[in-house]
Amino acid sequence: MKAVNKGVKGRDWQPSKNLPRAVRALRSARRVLVTMHRGPDGDALGSALALACALREMGREVVVYNPDELPYNFQFLPGADSVARAIAPDEAFDVTIATDAGAYDRLGPDVPQPPRRGKLLNLDHHITTEPFGDINYVDPEAASVGILAYKIIKGLGHSLSADAATCIYASILADTGCFRYSSTDPECLRIAAVLLEAGVDPWEMTVRVYEMQPLARMRLLAEVLQTLEVHGKLATITITNEMMARTGTHLDLTDGFINYARSVDGVEVAASFREPADGSRGWRVSFRSRGRVDVATIAQKFGGGGHRNAAGCTIQGDQASVRARIAEEIERALA
Ligand SMILES: [Mn+2]
DSSP, rough: OOOTTTTOOOOOHHHHHHHHHHEEEEHHHEEEEEEEEEOOOOOHHHHHHHHHHHHHHTTTTEHHHHHHHOOOGTTTTTTTGGGHHHHHTTTOSSSEEEOOOSSSSGGGSSOOOOTTEEEEEEEETTTTTOOSSEEEEOOOOSSOOOHHHHHHHTOOOOOOOHHHHHHHHHHHHHTTTTSSTOOOOOHHHHHHHHHHHHHOHHHHHHHHOOOOOOOOHHHHHHHHTTTTTETEEEEEEEEEEEHHHHHHOOOOGTTTTTHHHSTTTTOOOOEEEEEOOOTTTTTEEEEEESSSSHHHHHHTTTTTOOOOOOOEEOOOOOOHHHHHHHHHHHHHHHH
């Protein structure tokens, strides 16, 4: 649900210079930690598992770590069943890879401090990402971080297994909305062709990712769509704790709801408001743009980040004031 950063000015990440640095670090590594942003999505998880698969095939010892629940529709990916929720305090690694993270503080709390984490390799494509790695292989024009994983596996001279290909394909599906968003480019389509040759079955992937939805998710969607409001070019939806309790769902099942708001004819920007769960830091606000408004810039004003057409942030306050602050920023951007 991401990208279209093409033409957006940002830091010059020099991905073609940093790819060989990433490959070199992994070539000499024996123990590798692979992690990703908390509350992982299909790209974060798919790109992490693709690298884990390939590195294990190459004889490396790999730990994949995320403290949070994995997205229900990507739990079938090879290696997802062995993602660790915690890391023992005495563990040490030669390289730690972070995929799709955007910022160091989006990683889980158990990522070891230096020197036990080894070289920190930041793999990302967020336009707003921070250069927190020892090596930052960042390409804001990459359709998904899985594309970067693909290039690293190739760079290591390893041939792509069906398992690694499946994980990369999942990451591309997740971040291009099944090859629909403007992040879809010739490069990801060419790589997708190679993934099919490596054994990926597109229909099977579609079924696993999109057509095995829990009934409770559909019930929740029906409730959330009742909250759809359209004011000019801005559409909003709201997800409350009560709705989730009533339908027996949890946050993990709301991914993609916001696209229904953006898909209304005439809407330029959609925002979704998730009520804070007990103990969380505030309202989780997600943004989607059709392309005219750069929502990454808006999210950044509230301490968040993302891509030009898909971004998010967390804001404290009551619902009315949070909505008013967001609406004001979006209306300014639309003007
Ligand atoms: Mn991504």
